[in-house]
Every structure is written in C-alpha cells, then in structure tokens.
Amino acid sequence: MKANTLFADSKANSWEGGIHLRGWIKLHRKLRENPVFNNPNLLRLWLICLTEASHKHHQQMIGNQVVELEPGQFVTGRYDIAEMFNKGLRKSDQVTGKVTVYRWLEKLEEMNFLSIKKSNKFSVVTINKWALYQQENSEVDHQNEHQMNIKRSSNEHQMITNKNVKNVKNVYEEEEERSPVGNDSxxxxxxxxxxxxxxxxxxxxxxxxxxxxxxxxxxxxxxxxxxxxxxxxxxxxxxxxxxxxxxxxxxxxxxxxxxxxxNQPSNISEFKPKKQQDNLSALAHYAKEKGIKFGGG
Known part of the structure; x- marks a missing residue:
C-alpha cells in the first residue's frame, strides 16, 4: 500500500541540532486501522513525534553533553513534550497534568510505535520502522553507508560515541527522582x-x-x-x-x-469519674459528727 505524504508546518517549533526543521513526512494509510486514529490525544502526540524526528544523522548538544541522533530520533523531556502538545490549543483543551503527556508517550511505546531511552536530563525517542516508512531507497542506502563508515572510524571516535550512548542509556530524567514514572508508580x-x-x-x-x-x-x-x-x-x-x-x-x-x-464510632464509652465532695463540705461534716464548732457561728 502506498503511503500518503503529510506536510508539516514549516514554522513548527522543531529543532535539529540547532537548525530549524522544515519539510514533510509520510503518513501511511493503515494508520486509520489502528486504535490511535480514533484517539485524538494519542493521534496528536504521534504526529508531533513524527514531525519532531530528525531526517538525518547529527550530533546535538544537551547541556555539556553531546548526543548522537540517527534518523527518526529526537530529544525531549516530560515538560518539553507537554509544552509541544499544548502549543496552539485553547486553554480549555490543554493538558494540565505535569506528566500526563509523557505517560501517553509511554503508551505509544507500549503499542510499538516508538521506543524511549531515558536519562536524568532528557529522553531520546526513536520512531520504530522510520526507515521503512519515511526514507526513500536511496536514503536507506545512504544510511547503510553511513553506518558502515561509523564502523570503520577510529577507535577514539568509537569510544566517544559509545560513551555518549552509554550516558543516554544509564540515566533518567532529573524530575524522575522527585516523581517517578513507571509501571510500579x-x-x-x-x-x-x-x-x-x-x-x-x-x-x-x-x-x-x-x-x-x-x-x-x-x-x-x-x-x-x-x-x-x-x-x-x-x-x-x-x-x-x-x-x-x-x-x-x-x-x-x-x-x-x-x-x-x-471516623468509625468507638465501642468504648467515655470514662466519667465520680464527682468528689468539696473539701470544705467534707470538713464541715466531720466537725458536726465530732461536736466541733465549725465556722464563725
């Protein structure tokens, strides 16, 4: 089945290594057969992911860390993805939960649309089957050639790349320590x-x-x-x-x-101590019994 072409807004707030993303993506007709098509929130988020993903290999600086991104990948975080989701929506339609959109992103991962590598600073999202649906044959060949060049690169370059990939794999979003997101939360x-x-x-x-x-x-x-x-x-x-x-x-x-x-009712009744005689009255009673004159009379 031939894929349709979906044109992305050239003014969209998407960045590729500091370069504003422009151009188009392909959207396969079989999406209409998927439950995501009938869920407005998931469909909107999926289209955001497609239009945010890179079309080429590049390095991106995140703070003081260099991240290697392949075609079909992009960097985001729980607050960034929520901001992208809400952009352009009326205030009444915006999602206010701080981590709701990120959980929807994880739902897309469960449905095998994408995969997420999490760190304490950011997440790297990879669109599954990006090359199959988005790249022309010549682009796929170019990608294969690029991967071969990486394998032939010097040991020093390979060590740097491995280190960057390891940094992405081994850490999680910094907010995660305050409010963990996961199947056990x-x-x-x-x-x-x-x-x-x-x-x-x-x-x-x-x-x-x-x-x-x-x-x-x-x-x-x-x-x-x-x-x-x-x-x-x-x-x-x-x-x-x-x-x-x-x-x-x-x-x-x-x-x-x-x-x-x-607020369950208690079965123990309140203890009420017996009322004790006033000390003065007790003294007067004692004096009367002993025939002792009491008071000023």
Whole structure:
C-alpha cells in the first residue's frame, strides 16, 4: 500500500541540532486501522513525534553533553513534550497534568510505535520502522553507508560515541527522582486498575487530574485499588449504555470510604469519674459528727 505524504508546518517549533526543521513526512494509510486514529490525544502526540524526528544523522548538544541522533530520533523531556502538545490549543483543551503527556508517550511505546531511552536530563525517542516508512531507497542506502563508515572510524571516535550512548542509556530524567514514572508508580497502578475495570486504551486529562488528587490525599494505595474494584462490583447500571465513565465518579466513592474509615464510632464509652465532695463540705461534716464548732457561728 502506498503511503500518503503529510506536510508539516514549516514554522513548527522543531529543532535539529540547532537548525530549524522544515519539510514533510509520510503518513501511511493503515494508520486509520489502528486504535490511535480514533484517539485524538494519542493521534496528536504521534504526529508531533513524527514531525519532531530528525531526517538525518547529527550530533546535538544537551547541556555539556553531546548526543548522537540517527534518523527518526529526537530529544525531549516530560515538560518539553507537554509544552509541544499544548502549543496552539485553547486553554480549555490543554493538558494540565505535569506528566500526563509523557505517560501517553509511554503508551505509544507500549503499542510499538516508538521506543524511549531515558536519562536524568532528557529522553531520546526513536520512531520504530522510520526507515521503512519515511526514507526513500536511496536514503536507506545512504544510511547503510553511513553506518558502515561509523564502523570503520577510529577507535577514539568509537569510544566517544559509545560513551555518549552509554550516558543516554544509564540515566533518567532529573524530575524522575522527585516523581517517578513507571509501571510500579502509584499513578500507573491506579490508572491500570481503572482501565482494566472500565475498559479502554487510555485515560483523559480529567481522569489524570482526579487520580492525582486522590494520590495527594495520602490514601494507602492498597485501599485505593481495593475500593476501585469494590465500586465497580457494586455499581448497578440503569440500562445497557450506563456505566462508570470517569475517574471522578470513583474519586467520590474512594473519598467517602476513606472518610468513613477514619471516623468509625468507638465501642468504648467515655470514662466519667465520680464527682468528689468539696473539701470544705467534707470538713464541715466531720466537725458536726465530732461536736466541733465549725465556722464563725
């Protein structure tokens, strides 16, 4: 099947080693058969990745580090990718979650659209099958020749290249230390649980914000996951089209259960000590019994 050509905006905010990216990319018709095509957020992000990727081999400076980029690769980070995603959107349509767009990027990786090599400073994104769909035969031949030249290069050049690649592989985004993103993070576990019960490919920005609010409540993760199952299990749909469609519905149920757990009635009655006699009254009573005159009378 022949691929269509999708023209990228020549004024797009994309850079290749300090050179403004221009030109076009190819978009295969079979994308329409993929679930991404029917998901506006994932489709927008995928097109951003395609138009951001480099068309040629080059070196790019990231801080004081040199990164070797091949065709189909680009450098980004969780905040950079979110900024690119939001650019041009109305404020009401922009994604406010700090790491939501990056999680969508990881979703594209799970779907085998791309791969991500993470570091403490940045991520290198590689478009899978870039050469197959984006390069002409002559370009592929040129790429093969370039790779052969790299193999023939001096040991010193090879050591520098290996060092740069190693730096990219061995470190992760610097924000990761403050808010790790991964399959074991609380957010990811809650998202996976929600999607497994609700069904669907990904959460919405509003869902992401509701999950983040729940996490901020410091509710134990095991309680959240247990209550998600409980809410779905006890939900009684009114008709065949009815169902739990947003995490905000679960948010209310989780908060209700958390409040009830922390405000359970106690079975121990309050201890009330017996009222003791006033010291002066006790002294007067003693004086009366002993026939002792008490007071000024």
């Amino acid at each position: 609380p957010f990811q576990q809650i998202e996976d649980k929600y999607l497994s019960r609700k069904g669907g490919l990904m959460i919405t920005p509003n869902d992401a914000q509701a999950i983040e609010r729940i996490i901020q409540e410091q509710i134990p993760l095991e309680d959240i996951l247990k209550w998600i199952d409980e809410i779905f299990d006890h939900y009684q749909p009114r008709h065949r089209a009815d169902g739990i469609k947003t995490f905000a519905y679960l948010e209310k149920g989780i908060l209700d259960r958390w409040h009830a757990k922390n």
